[in-house]
Amino acid sequence: MKTNRIIVLAxxxxxxxxxxxxxxxxxxxxxxxPNYANWGGVTKAYQKKTGVQIPPDMKGSSATMAALEAxxxxxxxxxxxxxxxxxxxxxxxxxHEPYKPKGWEKIPAGLKDPNGTWWTxxxxxxxxxxxxxALKGKPVPHSFEDLLKPIYKGxxxxxxxxxxxxxxxxxxxxxxxxxxxKDLKAGFDYLKKLDANILKYAKENSYNELLRGExxxxxxxxxxxxxxxxxxxxxIEIVIPAEGTLTMPLxxxxxxxxxxxxxxxxxxxxxxxxxxxxxxxxxYFQPVMPVKLEASLQAxxxxxxxxxxxxxxxxxxxxxxxxxxxxxxxxxxxxxx
Amino acid sequence: xxxPDSHITAPSIFSVRKRxxxxxxxxxxxxxxxxxxxxxxxxxHLFQQSLLLTDAPTAGITxxxxxxxxxxxxxxxALLWSLELSLAVAAASTLxxxxxxxxxxxxxxxxxxxxxxxxxxxxxxxxxxxxFLMVILLGRTGFIPQMFERLTGTPFLSxxxxxxxxxxxxxxYFEFPRATLTLESALNKLDSRLEQxxxxxxxxxxxxxxxVVLPAIWPALISTFAVTFSVSLGSFGVLLVLSIRRFTxxxxxxxxxxxxxxxxxxxAAAMSLTLLTVALVTGYGLRRVAQRMGVTHA
Amino acid sequence: MPKKAGFIFCLVxxxxxxxxxxxxxxxxxxxxxxNASLLGLSTDLWSGSRHDIFDFSAFGYxxxxxxxxALFSLELAIACVAICLLIAVPAGYALARHPFxxxxxxxxxxxxxxxxxxxxxxMGLLATYGELRGPLLVLAGHLLYTIPFMLKVVTATLRSFxVGRLETxxxxxxxxxxxxxFLVVLPNLRHAMMVGSLLVFAxxxxxxxVSFLLNRGRPQTFPAVLxxxxxxxxxxxxxxxxxxxxxxxxxxxxxIQWFGGRDSVEVEQGA
Numbered sequence: 001m002k003t004n005r006i007i008v009l010a011x012x013x014x015x016x017x018x019x020x021x022x023x024x025x026x027x028x029x030x031x032x033x034p035n036y037a038n039w040g041g042v043t044k045a046y047q048k049k050t051g052v053q054i055p056p057d058m059k060g061s062s063a064t065m066a067a068l069e070a071x072x073x074x075x076x077x078x079x080x081x082x083x084x085x086x087x088x089x090x091x092x093x094x095x096h097e098p099y100k101p102k103g104w105e106k107i108p109a110g111l112k113d114p115n116g117t118w119w120t121x122x123x124x125x126x127x128x129x130x131x132x133x134a135l136k137g138k139p140v141p142h143s144f145e146d147l148l149k150p151i152y153k154g155x156x157x158x159x160x161x162x163x164x165x166x167x168x169x170x171x172x173x174x175x176x177x178x179x180x181x182k183d184l185k186a187g188f189d190y191l192k193k194l195d196a197n198i199l200k201y202a203k204e205n206s207y208n209e210l211l212r213g214e215x216x217x218x219x220x221x222x223x224x225x226x227x228x229x230x231x232x233x234x235x236i237e238i239v240i241p242a243e244g245t246l247t248m249p250l251x252x253x254x255x256x257x258x259x260x261x262x263x264x265x266x267x268x269x270x271x272x273x274x275x276x277x278x279x280x281x282x283x284y285f286q287p288v289m290p291v292k293l294e295a296s297l298q299a300x301x302x303x304x305x306x307x308x309x310x311x312x313x314x315x316x317x318x319x320x321x322x323x324x325x326x327x328x329x330x331x332x333x334x335x336x337x
Numbered sequence: 338x339x340x341p342d343s344h345i346t347a348p349s350i351f352s353v354r355k356r357x358x359x360x361x362x363x364x365x366x367x368x369x370x371x372x373x374x375x376x377x378x379x380x381x382h383l384f385q386q387s388l389l390l391t392d393a394p395t396a397g398i399t400x401x402x403x404x405x406x407x408x409x410x411x412x413x414x415a416l417l418w419s420l421e422l423s424l425a426v427a428a429a430s431t432l433x434x435x436x437x438x439x440x441x442x443x444x445x446x447x448x449x450x451x452x453x454x455x456x457x458x459x460x461x462x463x464x465x466x467x468x469f470l471m472v473i474l475l476g477r478t479g480f481i482p483q484m485f486e487r488l489t490g491t492p493f494l495s496x497x498x499x500x501x502x503x504x505x506x507x508x509x510y511f512e513f514p515r516a517t518l519t520l521e522s523a524l525n526k527l528d529s530r531l532e533q534x535x536x537x538x539x540x541x542x543x544x545x546x547x548x549v550v551l552p553a554i555w556p557a558l559i560s561t562f563a564v565t566f567s568v569s570l571g572s573f574g575v576l577l578v579l580s581i582r583r584f585t586x587x588x589x590x591x592x593x594x595x596x597x598x599x600x601x602x603x604x605a606a607a608m609s610l611t612l613l614t615v616a617l618v619t620g621y622g623l624r625r626v627a628q629r630m631g632v633t634h635a
Numbered sequence: 636m637p638k639k640a641g642f643i644f645c646l647v648x649x650x651x652x653x654x655x656x657x658x659x660x661x662x663x664x665x666x667x668x669x670n671a672s673l674l675g676l677s678t679d680l681w682s683g684s685r686h687d688i689f690d691f692s693a694f695g696y697x698x699x700x701x702x703x704x705a706l707f708s709l710e711l712a713i714a715c716v717a718i719c720l721l722i723a724v725p726a727g728y729a730l731a732r733h734p735f736x737x738x739x740x741x742x743x744x745x746x747x748x749x750x751x752x753x754x755x756x757x758m759g760l761l762a763t764y765g766e767l768r769g770p771l772l773v774l775a776g777h778l779l780y781t782i783p784f785m786l787k788v789v790t791a792t793l794r795s796f797x798v799g800r801l802e803t804x805x806x807x808x809x810x811x812x813x814x815x816x817f818l819v820v821l822p823n824l825r826h827a828m829m830v831g832s833l834l835v836f837a838x839x840x841x842x843x844x845v846s847f848l849l850n851r852g853r854p855q856t857f858p859a860v861l862x863x864x865x866x867x868x869x870x871x872x873x874x875x876x877x878x879x880x881x882x883x884x885x886x887x888x889x890x891i892q893w894f895g896g897r898d899s900v901e902v903e904q905g906a
Contacts, residue, residue, distance in 0.1 A: 033867055055700065058863055066600065073766060134478070154496065162593070199477075200499065200580035204866030212870065214478045331411075364729035365741060367722045368782070372744055375779050379759030386762050436648035444642055454889040455653050458660075461884050463843030463858055469865040469873070470659035473666075480662045510656070542641040564750055571752020574844060578865075588754040595761070595848070606762060609755040616752055 025052045027264050030064040030255075031081040031165075032057040035207035037122065037223060037250065038283030039081075045279055046270060052263060058205065061086035061165025062326075068095045068255060075257040078264035083165020084120070085172065085318035087251035091117035092319060096253035099265060103272040106289055110312075111249050120249040121271055122223075122285040125310055126170050128239040129225035134213030141217070143242035144177070144190065152197045157209075158219040160201040160334075162326050166220050166248065167201075172318055172325045173246040176311050184325070191333050201334060210236065221248065222302065226284030230300050240302055244309025250285070380613075387606035402607035412604075415587040416611065422586065423569035426508040427516075430565045431558055433509070434516035439546075441517075442524040457518065459511040464574025471498045471507045472578065499579055507575045515568065516561045523557030524550075556627035563623035567616040587612055660881060667693055667874035693875035696868075701860045705879070707770070708857035712839040715777050716832045719785035724828065727789030728820060732799065745786050748779045757848045768849060773856065776845035781838050785831040792827035793820075830895045837887040841880075857883075 034040030034056045043054040059067060061082040068080060068090065082090060090096060091113060098116040111120035128147065130140050135155075141147050147156060159167030171191065172184075180186025199215065207224055209215040211234045218225075225238040252271070258264050270276055277287035284301060388398045406412045441453060459467070474480050475498035482492035497503050527550065535545045573588035587608055594605040668691050730738050748756055756779060764772055792798070798820060805819045843858035850856070861880060864873035 035867055056863065056867070058867055066595075070765070071768075198582065199496075200582065203577060203580060208867070208869050212478055214472070214476050216477075362729070362735055364725040365738075368726035368745065368786075369741065371722065371778065371782065372741070375760065375775050376744065376748065376756070379756070379763040382763040383755070383759040433648075433652070436645045437652060440642075440645035440649050444645070446646075450892050451889070452649065452653060454885075454892045455656055457888050457891070458885065459656055461837055461841030461888065463841065465843060466858065466861055466865075466877075469861070470663065473662060473870070474659050480659075513652070514656075546641070567750045567752070571754050573754060588752060591754050591758060592848075595758075602762065605758060609752075609758040612752045613755040616750065620750055 025263070027052055027054050027079070027260050027267050028057070028077045029054050029079050029081060029267075030057050030067060030077045031059050031061060033205050035224070036205055037124075037221070037280060037285045038227060041283065042271075042276060042279050045276070046267060049270075050266075052267065054267070060159065060163040060167075060205075062161075062168065063163050065090045065093075065095070069093065072256075075255050075259065077255045078258040078260050079252055079254055079268060081121070081250065081252050083169050084249040084251055084315050085313070085322055086165045086168060087118045087253060088113075088315040089319035089322050091253055095256060097256040097258070099254040099268065101265070101272050102269040103289060107272075108288070111251075111288060118251045118253040120251050120288045122277070122280045122287050123247060123249040124221035124223040124285050125240065125307060126166065126173065126219065126246045126248060127222035127225060128241055129210055129218045129220055129222075129228070130237045130239060131210055131213045131216050131235060132237050133235045134216035140237055140239065142239055144174070145243070147197065147217070148190075148193050150197070152217060154197065154199050155216040156194065156197045156219070157199050157202050157206055157215045157217065159206070160203050161329055163203055164205075165250075168322070168326070169246055169248045169313075169318075170219055171329050172321070173311065173313050176313060177241075177244045177246060177309075184328075188328065188332055191329070195333055210234075221285070223283060223285035226300065226302075230284070231282075238302065240306040244311060245307070247307075247310045247312045249288075249315070380610075383606045383610060386602055387610050389603055391601045391603040402603040403611065405604060406608060406611060411585065412587070412590060412608065415585045415590045415608075418584065419570055419587040419612070420615070422504070422508070423566045426505065426512055426569045427562045427566040429505070429509055430513040430516040431520075431562045433513045434520050434561065435558075437517045438520035438524055442521055456514050459514050462511055464507075464511070464572045465578055466574070467507045467510050468575040468578025470510070471503050471575070474498065475503055475506075499581060501581070504575060504579055504581060507579070508569060508572070512565050512569060516565050519561040519564055520554070520557055523554055523560075527553055556630045559623050559627040559630075563620045566623075567620050570612055570616050660877075663874045663877045664881065665874075666870055667878045668871075690871070691875075693869075693871040694879070696872055697860065697864075697875050697879060701857075701863075701876070704854040704860050705857050707854040708840055709883075711770075711774060711777060711856065712836045714774060715781045715839040716835050718778060719782050719835050720828060720832065723782050723785035723831075724789055724824065727786050728793060728816075730786075731790040731793035732802065742786070742790070746783045749783050753780075753844050754848075757845045760845075760849060770850070772849040773846045776849050777839045777842055780842060780845070781835040784834045784838060785828075788827045788831035788834070789824060792824060798823045826894065830891060833887055833891045833894070837884060837891065840883055840887070 029039075029043075032039045032043065032054060040056065043056075047053050064077075064080050064082060065086055068075070068077060071077070072095070080087075080090065080096075096117040100116040101119070104112070104116070104119070107119055111123075113119065128141060128144075132140060138151050141149070141152065146152075158170055161168035161171040171187070173187075174190055175181075175184045175187025178186045178190055202215075206215050206218055206220070207228065210218045210225075211228055211232060222238050222240065225236050228234045229236040229238065252268065254261070254264060254268060272289055274289070274291050277289045277291045278293070281287045281291060281293055281297065286301075387402050388400070390399060390401060406416060437456065441449065462470075472479065475482070475494055475496075477496045477499075479495065479498060482495035485494065486492040531549050531553070532545050535549045536542075540548065571588055573586055573592050576584070576586050576589050577592065591605050591608045591612075594600050594602075594608075668689055729735075730742055757776065760772060760776060760779075761768075764775075801819050801823070802815055805815050810818070841858060843856065843862070846856040847859060847862070850859070857880060860876045861873065864876045
């Protein structure tokens with residue numbers, strides 16, 4: 001019958017195209033969000049240079065770690081990108097293979113693991129990103145304290161810390177910024193109060209929603225805000241809170257059992273070259289390597305004085321407390337009724 | 338060549354009957370195999386997982402996971418709100434779908450084909466997609482508020498998408514088409530002679546509907562309700578996107594267990610099976626009610 | 636007069652519902668290529684920094700990055716159709732024409748995935764075959780949802796049709812089982828198989844929840860492109876992805892209506 005013959009032909013086509021589809025050169029990087037730290041541009045540049053494709057991957061830091069754990073016996077990813085503490089946690093879980101990319105020596109000691117299970121590629125700070133036109137006349141907040149004002153009700157978003165690393169850094173670090181003690185009470189009290197103004201705890205990257213004003217205030221990396229303002233020309237103001245902020249190293253690691261190990265190593269090497277680091281700087285993330293930036297580019301970064309009160313949190317401590325903090329956040333903030 | 342009416346000696350009858358019972362079974366073997374591998378075995382495995390504690394897998398069988406669903410406020414609320422939401426959506430869908438179902442089965446007109454096609458379209462969308470459509474239409478900078486702003490200066494309905502009306506609308510979007518089709522099939526089965534008889538006795542359309550059709554389709558309405566209820570119970574994509582504050586649904590809790598570490602597989606399994614049981618029991622229970630009302634319907 | 640009133644009421648309600656269904660879709664399709672701000676219809680918040688009235692660059696982005704995903708979805712859908720035809724048609728014949736003890740239960744089991752919470756079935760598959768995450772497991776998930784459709788169409792046709800009588804007539808005339816199968820049953824099932832195939836295709840193409848959970852790595856199914864672009868890309872790009880999605884689904888759905896007629900109502904209720 002005609003229909004049956006078509007079906008059989010189609011099934012054959014399936015077999016052939018499946019084989020063809022896998023012929024391309026690819027590296028899989030978990031957490032490769034195009035609009036975060038301009039991974040879209042960085043991976044495109046690498047593809048232009050070498051022909052190797054690195055497709056976008058929308059997993060947040062914690063989701064990446066969960067995926068790597070689930071795939072331990074049959075890894076699909078070659079490398080992974082995380083916010084500092086989560087990357088540290090993943091490395092301690094043995095999910096990474098030690099590797100020291102070219103230029104290793106130049107990375108400052110505190111920003112890498114001595115054995116090479118993780119290292120920083122760039123860093124950013126937690127900041128308040130404001131879409132001024134979406135505020136519709138309301139004053140721009142200048143501190144974390146300002147965010148508690150009722151006029152911002154339903155306007156603030158930060159990422160779900162159980163999924164995204166930046167959100168986690170904010171949630172775990174706000175305590176230190178506000179001068180709280182070891183029990184993290186100050187931080188969680190603040191988050192509880194902030195909850196009244198929250199629109200939602202974003203489970204996905206909200207860059208575009210910030211751009212179009214769907215989300216007027218986003219607590220996220222300053223680099224993303226600067227890119228939105230200077231590259232995408234949106235009415236964004238980047239506020240470094242008056243109380244201070246958190247320095248967030250963003251780290252990568254080579255996945256244990258990576259399917260395309262050699263290619264991945266070349267890619268990781270390239271990410272530390274001047275070319276790649278400069279690209280990241282153009283997206284306003286602080287490169288970890290000592291790269292010379294043009295004066296005009298340097299000028300667009302907020303002045304060093306704004307970061308005077310930036311706190312650096314010990315990654316090992318954060319990593320150890322990570323699960324506990326997430327559970328506590330879930331219980332006290334998200335589950336708070 | 339054997340015919341059903343052939344009279345043959347005893348041993349041959351034996352083999353005829355056996356062959357006749359065997360053959361259809363053989364035709365079903367691939368299907369049965371698939372069922373076993375994809376449905377029965379996984380559900381059994383899930384059941385086993387729900388009886389073990391994830392952080393103490395060798396501790397033996399326990400009902401703690403199920404008890405935790407009732408004990409932990411978050412999960413308890415998730416279950417209750419799932420039930421409430423699904424009931425509301427099922428009721429609303431069943432109510433809304435009567436008009437279109439009636440229209441498609443009792444009248445002929447141009448464009449019916451296209452209309453029915455459009456009606457079935459939302460059923461191919463996943464919940465997540467519908468959630469995004471809701472944000473696009475009724476988010477803070479949604480299409481509708483922006484239109485209102487253009488026309489009147491104030492963005493009405495801005496942000497409604499992130500609140501309960503938005504949630505319900507989104508669910509209705511992909512549930513009422515299913516309800517309409519279910520009801521349509523029941524209406525098709527109705528014997529139109531009853532209606533014609535009523536008409537010939539002088540009843541107008543509304544009376545016919547109220548006194549003849551409605552009582553006859555009650556069972557159909559009930560099974561429409563049951564199907565819509567079961568499907569809504571399992572849908573979490575919409576809430577994943579809308580992320581309504583201080584609100585959660587049981588399927589979303591299950592999903593979060595898997596994408597946000599650390600994963601508690603025991604609880605996830607227990608929650609999944611609880612959801613399944615509620616859907617099955619409701620569906621079965623409602624179907625029995627419908628059957629007892631007389632008219633059986635596929 | 637009352638006659639007309641009933642019709643008009645139902646028509647108005649239905650048209651309103653159609654409009655509600657179409658509104659977001661129209662907005663999205665237009666948003667993918669039309670720069671509405673130039674037409675004075677919307678603010679810059681939506682149109683970004685485009686300069687022409689028509690701008691199809693978003694489609695270019697989708698083709699560049701996700702064409703293998705579209706292909707994968709198409710292949711999955713076609714594979715589902717093939718497997719459903721091979722498995723469900725014979726089984727449907729057996730269940731409808733030669734019921735055996737327990738055949739009712741089998742049919743119930745097959746149809747169960749349609750009315751059960753999808754997440755439970757996905758969790759079951761994950762828990763049991765989690766290691767095998769990938770295209771094969773996704774295909775398995777799709778089959779769970781598509782086989783019921785094919786089975787429903789086939790059994791509905793075989794039960795409501797005169798196929799039974801035709802077959803018995805053929806048998807009494809001395810036709811063997813293979814002869815009956817190929818000369819009587821299958822030709823009458825052709826229509827049902829076509830409607831069933833279209834349904835299976837549409838369901839598989841649009842399936843997302845199960846595929847999302849059961850897949851690993853790339854490529855993923857096309858609805859996952861919608862998810863990716865909605866969460867991380869501009870409205871133009873996600874609208875373009877949605878438009879492509881609709882471009883495949885709408886013809887399939889219309890075709891089902893065209894070919895199915897009354898039969899399709901019986902079957903689609905399980906969608």
